[in-house]
Amino acid sequence: xxxxxxxxxxxxxxxxxxxxxxxxxxxxxxxxxxxxxxxxxxxxxxxxxxxxxxxxxxxxxxxxxxxxxxxxxxxxxxxxxxxxxxxxxxxxxxxxxxxxxxxxxxxxxxxxxxxxxxxxxxxxxxxxxxxxxxxxxxxxxxxxxxxxxxxxxxxxxxxxxxxxxxxxxxxxxxxxxxxxxxxxxxxxxxxxxxxxxxxxxxxxxxxxxxxxxxxxxxxxxxxxxxxxxxxxxxxxxxxxxxxxxxxxxxxxxxxxxxxxxxxxxxxxxxxxxxxxxxxxxxxxxxxxxxxxxxxxxxxxxxxxxxxx
Amino acid sequence: xxxxxxxxxxxxxxxxxxxxxxxxxxxxxxxxxxxxxxxxxxxxxxxxxxxxxxxxxxxxxxxxxxxxxxxxxxxxxxxxxxxxxxxxxxxxxxxxxxxxxxxxxxxxxxxxxxxxxxxxxxxxxxxxxxxxxxxxxxxxxxxxxxxxxxxxxxxxxxxxxxxxxxxxxxxxxxxxxxxxxxxxxxxxxxxxxxxxxxxxxxxxxxxxxxxxxxxxxxxxxxxxxxxxxxxxxxxxxxxxxxxxxxxxxxxxxxxxxxxxxxxxxxxxxxxxxxxxxxxxxxxxxxxxxxxxxxxxxxxxxxxxxxxxxxxxxxxxxxxxxxxxxxxxxxxxxxxxxxxxxxxxxxxxxxxxxxxxxxxxxxxxxxxxxxxxxxx
Amino acid sequence: xxxxxxxxxxxxxxxxxxxxxxxxxxxxxxxxxxxxxxxxxxxxxxxxxxxxxxxxxxxxxxxxxxxxxxxxxxxxxxxxxxxxxxxxxxxxxxxxxxxxxxxxxxxxxxxxxxxxxxxxxxxxxxxxxxxxxxxxxxxxxxxxxxxxxxxxxxxxxxxxxxxxxxxxxxxxxxxxxxxxxxxxxxxxxxxxxxxxxxxxxxxxxxxxxxxxxxxxxxxxxxxxxxxxxxxxxxxxxxxxxxxxxxxx
Numbered sequence: 001x002x003x004x005x006x007x008x009x010x011x012x013x014x015x016x017x018x019x020x021x022x023x024x025x026x027x028x029x030x031x032x033x034x035x036x037x038x039x040x041x042x043x044x045x046x047x048x049x050x051x052x053x054x055x056x057x058x059x060x061x062x063x064x065x066x067x068x069x070x071x072x073x074x075x076x077x078x079x080x081x082x083x084x085x086x087x088x089x090x091x092x093x094x095x096x097x098x099x100x101x102x103x104x105x106x107x108x109x110x111x112x113x114x115x116x117x118x119x120x121x122x123x124x125x126x127x128x129x130x131x132x133x134x135x136x137x138x139x140x141x142x143x144x145x146x147x148x149x150x151x152x153x154x155x156x157x158x159x160x161x162x163x164x165x166x167x168x169x170x171x172x173x174x175x176x177x178x179x180x181x182x183x184x185x186x187x188x189x190x191x192x193x194x195x196x197x198x199x200x201x202x203x204x205x206x207x208x209x210x211x212x213x214x215x216x217x218x219x220x221x222x223x224x225x226x227x228x229x230x231x232x233x234x235x236x237x238x239x240x241x242x243x244x245x246x247x248x249x250x251x252x253x254x255x256x257x258x259x260x261x262x263x264x265x266x267x268x269x270x271x272x273x274x275x276x277x278x279x280x281x282x283x284x285x286x287x288x289x290x291x292x293x294x295x296x297x298x299x300x301x302x303x304x305x306x307x308x
Numbered sequence: 309x310x311x312x313x314x315x316x317x318x319x320x321x322x323x324x325x326x327x328x329x330x331x332x333x334x335x336x337x338x339x340x341x342x343x344x345x346x347x348x349x350x351x352x353x354x355x356x357x358x359x360x361x362x363x364x365x366x367x368x369x370x371x372x373x374x375x376x377x378x379x380x381x382x383x384x385x386x387x388x389x390x391x392x393x394x395x396x397x398x399x400x401x402x403x404x405x406x407x408x409x410x411x412x413x414x415x416x417x418x419x420x421x422x423x424x425x426x427x428x429x430x431x432x433x434x435x436x437x438x439x440x441x442x443x444x445x446x447x448x449x450x451x452x453x454x455x456x457x458x459x460x461x462x463x464x465x466x467x468x469x470x471x472x473x474x475x476x477x478x479x480x481x482x483x484x485x486x487x488x489x490x491x492x493x494x495x496x497x498x499x500x501x502x503x504x505x506x507x508x509x510x511x512x513x514x515x516x517x518x519x520x521x522x523x524x525x526x527x528x529x530x531x532x533x534x535x536x537x538x539x540x541x542x543x544x545x546x547x548x549x550x551x552x553x554x555x556x557x558x559x560x561x562x563x564x565x566x567x568x569x570x571x572x573x574x575x576x577x578x579x580x581x582x583x584x585x586x587x588x589x590x591x592x593x594x595x596x597x598x599x600x601x602x603x604x605x606x607x608x609x610x611x612x613x614x615x616x617x618x619x620x621x622x623x624x625x626x627x628x629x630x631x632x633x634x635x636x637x638x639x640x641x642x643x644x645x646x647x648x649x650x651x652x653x654x655x656x657x658x659x660x661x662x663x664x665x666x667x668x669x670x671x672x673x674x675x676x677x678x679x680x681x682x683x
Numbered sequence: 684x685x686x687x688x689x690x691x692x693x694x695x696x697x698x699x700x701x702x703x704x705x706x707x708x709x710x711x712x713x714x715x716x717x718x719x720x721x722x723x724x725x726x727x728x729x730x731x732x733x734x735x736x737x738x739x740x741x742x743x744x745x746x747x748x749x750x751x752x753x754x755x756x757x758x759x760x761x762x763x764x765x766x767x768x769x770x771x772x773x774x775x776x777x778x779x780x781x782x783x784x785x786x787x788x789x790x791x792x793x794x795x796x797x798x799x800x801x802x803x804x805x806x807x808x809x810x811x812x813x814x815x816x817x818x819x820x821x822x823x824x825x826x827x828x829x830x831x832x833x834x835x836x837x838x839x840x841x842x843x844x845x846x847x848x849x850x851x852x853x854x855x856x857x858x859x860x861x862x863x864x865x866x867x868x869x870x871x872x873x874x875x876x877x878x879x880x881x882x883x884x885x886x887x888x889x890x891x892x893x894x895x896x897x898x899x900x901x902x903x904x905x906x907x908x909x910x911x912x913x914x915x916x917x918x919x920x921x922x923x924x925x926x927x928x929x930x931x
Contacts, residue, residue, distance in 0.1 A: 045459050045463075047463075101641065101645070103643060105644070105645075108644075109458060109459045110364075110370045110458065110459060110462065111369075111644045111648070112643050112644075113372075113459060113462060114593075114596065114597070114600065114643075115640060115641045115644040116641050117593055117640055118636070118637040118638065118639065118640025118641040118644075119637060119640075119641065120637075121633045121634075121636050121637035121640070122633065122634055122637035122638070123629065124633060125633035125634050125637070128630070128633075129630060200401065207665070238589075238590075241588060242463075242466055242467050242470045245463045245466075246467055246649070249460065249463060254630055277477060278473050280475070280477065280478030281478055283474055284471055284474050284475050284478065287467060287470065287474075289465075290558045291464060291467050291468060291471070294456075294464060295447075295450040295451060295452075295454070295456075295464075296450075298451070298454050298455070298456040298460060524691070527801070530800065530801050530802075530803065531788065531789070531794055531800045531801075531803035532797065532800035532801045532803075533780060534785050534788070534789060535789055535800055537778065537780050537781060538778040538780075538781060538789050541778045541779055541780055542776050542777070542778055544740070544772070544776065545776040545777065545778070545842075545845075546789070547760045547761060548738060548740075548760060548764055548769075548770050548772075549764065549789060549790045549845065549849070550761050550764035550765055550792060550795050550849065551761055552759070552761045552795075552796075553761075553797055555796070555797050556797055556800070559797045
C-alpha cells in the first residue's frame, strides 16, 4: 500500500494523518472521559452519553447565534461562555436524569443500558423537532480560522490545535478533581464500598448525583469542542457512542490514563489507515482489532489484579 | 403454595394452542393479503425475540447484536434468490451477464468465490442456520471462556453489529452495499411475489415459528433449562457444581443465533429483499425491546410483544411519524422501570387469577415470585 | 511428612499476590484421609483465599496443590470438581428461583455436558438419591419449596447437601454455621460428624465452641502464613496464637 510514495511524502502523510488522528483523539478523549467516570466509577452504562454531548454542541450553536446578533464585540470569546453553558446544561440535565431514572437501577446494569437507550431516542427526537433534521455548524471567530505551516508539505489547522489544548486542560482538571481533591476521594470511597462510605458520613446519594452530573457535564463540554471540528445533527451522538465505549473498555474501565492511552491508539490507527484504505475499511479494521484484543484480554489494557 | 391451571406443561401447551389459533386461523381470516404479509414480517422478528427470551431472560446474557444473526440468515437466503434472479438470460444487457446486477455496476467481472456455493438451495438453507450459529460460536467461546459477560458482552456484540454494517455498506460490489440485495423473484422457479405465494409463505413462517417455540419450551423444561436459570442467579455455584459454564452459555447463544437466522431467511422470502438496515445497532436493540415488552421470561409473551410493538410502530408512522421515537423511548424506559416482566407479567398478575376464578377454583394468586412469572 | 502422596491433599509452597500484596505466602499443609481440618485466623489472614486457590477460583502465583497425586493448580474449576473436591461458599450460594429438589438435581453428578443436560432424565435413581440427601440435611419436607423461602440455616444445609450429592472426597466449607441458631449449630455439627465417614473436610470457622466440637486438627493462619498447627488443645496454648488471635 506504500507504492508510489517517496520517503519524504510518506513522512508528510504520516504527519498530517497523525494530526488528523489527534483531532479524532481529542473528540474520543473528551467523550470518553465523561463515560469513563460514569461507567468506570459508577458502573452505569449511559447509552445517552452521545446525546448529552450533542446537547452541548447545540448550546454552543445557539450561543454563537445569540452572541453574533446581540453582542458582536463578545464574538471572539463567545466560545468560552458557550463551553461553560454547555457544561451547566448537560450537567444539570444529567443530575435530573440520575434523580428520576438512574438511581432506581444501580443494581441492574443491563436495564440501565436499555433505559438510557430510550432516553437517547427521546433526546434525539427533541433535537430534531427543535433544530431540524439538517446538520448545523457554528461560525468560528477569526482567530481560530486558518492554519499554521510547519514545513512546505505539513500544515496544521488552528482550530484543531485549540481543541487539543482544550482536551489536555480538561483531562488535567478531571484528573485533579477525581484523584487529588477531597471530593474525588469521596467518589472513589462510595464506588469501592457504598455501605462503609455511608457509615463514615459521606452522603452517597449526593455523590452519585454529582458524579453522574459531572460525567454528563464533561460530555457537554466535549460537544462544545466538537462544533469546532465538525457539524452537529440530531443523531451525531449515536455515531460515536460505540467507538467511545470501546475506547473506555479497551483502556480498562477504571483507569483514566488507560482511557487516554486507548483513545490515542485507536484514533491514530484509524486515521493513519484511512489514508491508505477506504474510510470504511479503516474503521472496520480498527474496530475489529480492538474487539479481537478485547476478546483476548477482556479486562482492558490497564487494570490491577484484584481478588474477586 | 398454590398453582394456577395455567402453569406447568399443560398451561404452556394451552398457550401455544391459543397462539396457533391466532396466527393460523384468526389473522388469516380477518386480514387482507397485504396486512397479513405485514404480520408475517413481524413474525420473523419474533424468531429473534424468542431466542432472546432463552438467552437474555433465562440465562441473563443480553446480546445487543441479534441483528447480526438475523441479517446473516437473511443474506444467505437472499444470495440464493439473487443468483437465481441473475441468470444469464435475465441479465444479458449487463457487461458481464450471469452475475448479480450490483456486481456489474461495481465493475466486478466474475462471481466472488464465496457466492459460488449459494447456487445450491440445500447449501443456502443449511447456511441460514449454520452461518449465524458458527459466528455465535466463535464469539461465545472467545468471550464466555474468558468470563466476559453482562454489560461488556452487550457492548462487544453491539460493536460487532456496527462493524458488520460498515463492512456490508462499504463492500458494495460483494454485498449490494447500503441498498442490500434487492429485486428477488423466484425460488426454484416459483414466483415469490404473487399474493398466493405470500399466503403460502405466511403459513410456512407461522408454522416454523410455532415449531421453534415448542423446541425452546422443550429446552427450557430440560435440565439444561434449569441450569441456565441457575447460571443467571449464581454462576459460581454452577461452576463449582462441576459444569463448564462457558459451554452452556455458548450453546444458548448459538441457539438464539440460529433462530434469528431462520427469522432473517423468512424475512427475505416474504419481503423480497435484505439490507444492512436490519443488521446494525439500532435494529438490534429494537429486537431486544420486542422481547422486553412481551416479557423477557416468556416465550409466548415475546411473540405478542413483537406483534404489538410493530403494529404500534406501523400505525404511528402512518399518522404521527415524529411521535414514534418518543413512544419508543418511553417504551424502553417504561418497560424497565415499571413492567420488567412485560405483557406476560401483567397477564400473570391480572388475568390469570381471574381465569382461575372463572374455573371456580378460587385460588389466590401465586405470591411473590414474579421473576419466575412465565407462561 | 516427606512423601506427599500419602495424603489426600498436600499443599506446598502455595503463594498468591494481588498487586504486590501477598495474601497467601509460601503456605504448606497436608490433610489426611477422613480428617476434619479447621482453619482459623483473624480477618484478612487469607483463609478464604486458600480455599479459592484449592478449588481453582483464584490462580496461584506459585506453589502446588496436589489432590490424590493430581496437580489441581493446572486444572479448570469444573475439572477440580470432577476430581472430587467440593466447595461451599461463605454466603449460602443456592439458586433462589428453583425448588429445593431442583437445586439438588442440578448438583447431581450426571449430565454435566451440554448434550448430557439436554438428555437428562429424572429417573428413579435420581429421585431416590435426592430424597436420601434431603433426609440427611433435614429438608425432606421442603423439597417442593422455592429455595428463596428457606431460612438462613436451611440455606446453609441445602448448599452442603448440594455438595454431598456429588460425593466429594474433599469437602471445603467456608463458615458453615455463620448466622445459625444454637440448635441449628448442634445439628450441623452432627451432620458433619456423620458425613466424615468416607471423606475429608476442611472447615473455616470463627465459632470456637463449634471448632472444638468438630476439629481433629486446627491450622491457624496469620497474614497469609501458618502461625500454628496441631490439636485444638495445643493451638489454644500456643503463646503466638494467644497474642494475635485468641487473646483479643
